[in-house]
Amino acid sequence: MNLISLDIRMLRSLISVVETGSITETARRLGRTQPAITLQLQRLEELTGKQLFVHGGRRLALTEDGGIVLTYARSILRLHDELISQLASQEIEGQVVLGTPDLYAAFILPSILSVFRKSFPRIQVELNCALSTPLVELVKRSEVDIALVTRMNDFTGGQVVRREQLVWMTGEQSAAHQERPIPLALLPQGNIYRDHAIAALEAANLRWRIACQSESVGGLQAAAFAGMAVTVLGRSALVAGMRELGPADGLPALPQVELLLYKSSGATSKAATALHDYLAHYLRLGDQLGETGVPIDMG
Structure with missing residues (x-):
């Protein structure tokens, strides 16, 4: 050979x-x-x-x-x-502010950041959890060094590093999806998760109402766990005690959303570059594309 x-x-x-x-x-x-x-x-x-x-x-x-x-x-x-x-890694030190919605902070980033901390022990990462739209503005103003956000329709720039499949979710014993109008737990107006959910229901001629509105994924999950509502999140957020719903349950299919990685023009330190490149590499490795x-x- x-x-x-x-x-x-x-x-x-x-x-x-x-x-x-x-x-x-x-x-x-x-x-x-x-x-x-x-x-x-x-x-x-x-x-x-x-x-x-x-x-x-x-x-x-x-x-x-x-x-x-x-x-x-x-x-x-x-x-x-x-x-x-x-x-x-031993030579790189500094502080980096990383912004991301709590959904990604809780369900996508922990394993990556854990390995990053071991590889770069002298870099301090400050996590800023907020919705995608304000985070992009913070990056533009250099108040956040790096941001992992959901692409909204009016966003420009950033690198596509992952795609998330949106799914309907509710509590394991919940029958909220059978109610009419369907009670929904959604993020605030202007969020693409919310837009896709409502657009899909409207296209399927299904009546709906807002039962819970929360900027936090914890609030949406609480409403779903309690059987009060159906929510829409990325599949990575499907946890024990919740179940995924779909066409077999009378709900329309949902699309994927793109996750964008931004880096502030003012984030020129080796620490910021190390975190940005690390996130870009490992998020892409996990992407099903x-x-x-x-x-x-x-x-």
């Missing part, structure tokens, strides 16, 4: 192309030209001796072998980046 050596940059390009669905976006993120990224992918196929993509037209999908290489590439890159971070068969735009 001939031993081969795979360049870490090839693996990084492969992962980025799958995650972004675009060679153009990958080239922008990695600071390379589009032909250079294409050449790296072709070279990766040559070195592995496997066809990694189903070729034909502008849009490609990963082959079975491509999916295998992608899985190992993620593991290799994770260990590579952890090593580099560990070697550099990287599964085999996702179309890839070669433009």
